[in-house]
Amino acid sequence: MRRTKVMKPEEDAYGQEIWAQYNGKESFEIVERDDGYFSTSQPELYFSEYEDWSLHEKKAMEFVKGRVLDIGCGAGRHSLYLQKKGFDVLGIDKSPLAVKVCKLRGLKKAKVMSIEDINFKSSSFDTIIMMGNNFGLFGSFKKARKLLERFYGMTSENVLIIAETLDPYKTDNPAHLEYQEFNRKRGRMSGQLRIRVRFGKYATNWFDYLIVSKEEMKEILEGTGWKAREFIDSGDSSYIAIIEKVVE
Numbered sequence: 151m152r153r154t155k156v157m158k159p160e161e162d163a164y165g166q167e168i169w170a171q172y173n174g175k176e177s178f179e180i181v182e183r184d185d186g187y188f189s190t191s192q193p194e195l196y197f198s199e200y201e202d203w204s205l206h207e208k209k210a211m212e213f214v215k216g217r218v219l220d221i222g223c224g225a226g227r228h229s230l231y232l233q234k235k236g237f238d239v240l241g242i243d244k245s246p247l248a249v250k251v252c253k254l255r256g257l258k259k260a261k262v263m264s265i266e267d268i269n270f271k272s273s274s275f276d277t278i279i280m281m282g283n284n285f286g287l288f289g290s291f292k293k294a295r296k297l298l299e300r301f302y303g304m305t306s307e308n309v310l311i312i313a314e315t316l317d318p319y320k321t322d323n324p325a326h327l328e329y330q331e332f333n334r335k336r337g338r339m340s341g342q343l344r345i346r347v348r349f350g351k352y353a354t355n356w357f358d359y360l361i362v363s364k365e366e367m368k369e370i371l372e373g374t375g376w377k378a379r380e381f382i383d384s385g386d387s388s389y390i391a392i393i394e395k396v397v398e
């Protein structure tokens with residue numbers, strides 16, 4: 151397995167905001183897009199308990215079975231919930247500080263690893279979760295297909311991928327609509343966001359974060375050995391896909 155290149159401390163903006171929140175200090179998240187658009191949010195969501203989760207998130211947890219891989223686990227809210235329920239969970243995250251917080255909060259198995267470096271032996275997992283819009287970590291059409299093919303080999307026959315994303319077209323914000331047009335013109339998917347995350351003086355490197363409609367997700371899955379079994383809607387642009395292996 152390829153070792154994740156250790157991120158420089160000044161790049162660990164996700165980790166620093168999670169660390170600040172964990173220590174009861176002022177914390178916030180800024181997401182900067184490459185057209186200059188900024189949005190802000192509160193990292194307390196990463197520490198929220200099951201009772202406070204949205205209905206579609208709660209429903210998604212009912213599909214979890216067996217050995218679980220939580221990709222981009224953040225402060226570990228899903229991993230910890232599932233571990234408490236008796237599941238064997240491994241949380242992975244690119245951020246060393248996020249992984250430290252997961253361990254301090256009691257997650258038994260947590261590892262610093264980037265999605266690109268995931269490569270476990272065959273049949274290692276029965277569920278993969280990508281929550282908090284982490285379908286986005288697939289980055290692009292091409293990278294998603296490459297990683298899905300790799301995930302095929304390292305999972306059991308009846309595995310499910312539970313992945314949350316946002317439908318980029320469910321917006322009437324002119325800045326987002328313009329950005330989608332800009333993306334299509336430069337040969338990218340409408341929702342292939344080029345972003346970096348900032349907190350205080352910390353900033354991640356720029357990376358691609360992919361948000362997709364259900365139709366686009368089906369196109370990505372086509373021919374990879376995976377298909378969407380069902381979608382759990384939220385009532386807004388957010389939805390969760392339950393993805394299974396295609397049975398020949």
Ligand SMILES: C[S@@+](CC[C@H](N)C(=O)[O-])C[C@H]1O[C@@H](n2cnc3c(N)ncnc32)[C@H](O)[C@@H]1O
Binds near residue numbers: 228280281282287
């Ligand atoms: C939006 S947060 C979601 C956290 C968590 N899943 C939740 O719902 O609370 C995204 C997380 O993905 C992690 N991340 C970002 N890029 C990653 C990558 N290439 N590989 C693995 N994790 C990554 C970040 O460090 C962050 O903790």
